[in-house]
Amino acid sequence: MKPQKRNSREWESMLKLIASDIDGTLLQNGKRELSLQAVEQIKQLKEMGILFAAASGRQYAVLRNLFEPVKDDIAYICENGAMVVYKGKILHKDVFERALAEEMAHSILNREDMEIIVSGEKSYYIQPKRKAFADYMLQTVKGKVAVVDDIFKVKEDILKISMYRESGLEEMLPYWKKLFGSQATVVTSGHAWLDMMPMSADKGKGIRVLQKHFLISADACAAFGDNLNDLEMLHEVTYSFAVSNAKEEVKETAKYETERVETVLEKIIQQGGNWNE
16 A cells, blocks of 8 residues: 655644653653553654654653663653753753852752752762662662762763752742852752753753754644743744643643643544644
8 A cells, every 4th residue: 555645734734753741741640650552652653753752850861761662762851951862872961060060069968958969971979868868869760870978079071960858849949040040040840859950951952952953843843841841842842732730830831731641642643643633
């Protein structure tokens, strides 16, 4: 059977890139594993010529573990956009100047209620104040985590500096923005996490890197998010979605709303990737 020819208008409405945030968006209600439906959908999208991108504050190694069945078929916008990877090749990387990174680290370490996570290209580095935090990073977050006695002796380029407080950090965002917002991108990344990346790094930058690398326009891109660190990404695509549990600012930014990412992916697959359908 010969494939059907598409007219120029249909090609113009074909999606080429779909990016999704992970925690709270693709993984909801505390889930830690992808649904079998999502895995199969990513495989189908690939066969259709549509690239799926995982856009997350997580590190590259953690994301590859999460997407194990399709780990070599997708693109990765890691560390909230500080690093973009495809087929094992780093397409883009933003790093902190050492003096600024150390100033941030001192500020976090001086807060007894907060834990620090330094993200290098190859590993997370933690200097835990509590055993429970070390256990959480090593047993739950997994990936590549190194426990160190002195965070300032880390030799790797620093892509991101994060802080963690189990009771929550969202109300602390204005405080940390006041301290470092003129020198870094400061965002919440879920209830208990606050991330600081180089000023030029965000998920929107990650989308632009992929668009440029694959010569894809915003009109051929869709993205899904739920939190404030997804806003820039949603601005970079024509078809932006907030999941139903998203923050109000995200819902106001996105053009559409959906209960689950898989629901929209299924419709896209059913229509052959043609958005106008």
